[in-house]
Amino acid sequence: TQLLEQSPQFLSIQEGENLTVYCNSSSVFSSLQWYRQEPGEGPVLLVTVVTGGEVKKLKRLTFQFGDARKDSSLHITAAQPGDTGLYLCAGAGGTSYGKLTFGQGTILTVHP
């Protein structure tokens, strides 16, 4: 069974601070997605990383895929209250063919 360990589980910060969320596994994934989910809604895809060592930027969000394609990180610069939500990483490939393996999620709260 493939597992994705996501940390931290909870993060409460002030507006303007930086933060990093980590997603780690002992398994190799062919791709990894990051989603953001607001209460009462479905997850929305933020980014997909495919190549080991890949870095993608989406405004204040920076996503990195580990060289060995076993881990990933999401860094937010100068967090804003609008960034509040549940962040989920999900890995594809390996033994879970055709399905995504989801991390446990990180609940981020950004206080004004």
Next chain:
Amino acid sequence: EADIYQTPRYLVIGTGKKITLECSQTMGHDKMYWYQQDPGMELHLIHYSYGVNSTEKGDLSSESTVSRIRTEHFPLTLESARPSHTSQYLCASRQAGGPYEQYFGPGTRLTVT
């Protein structure tokens, strides 16, 4: 923007009732999924389908059943709802091949009293 719809958005129902949660997508995706999620928690895959007349059980055991008679439609049915079925149910779809990006519907929040 992904076009995947779920109805109803919210449902409060008594124990023992039969319910069907609807999911439809207009993207022509072959692959569709049902997840169960408690508030703020991880997603658990309960059913998936790789095409018409194809359905499989997911990683989390569920008393629900699904059907896939048309590509765009993937309903989930609970024959006899129980309080333990109270949860959020999310439907997703993706195209074949590619990096496995899934697009989610807005979810159905089910409460069984």
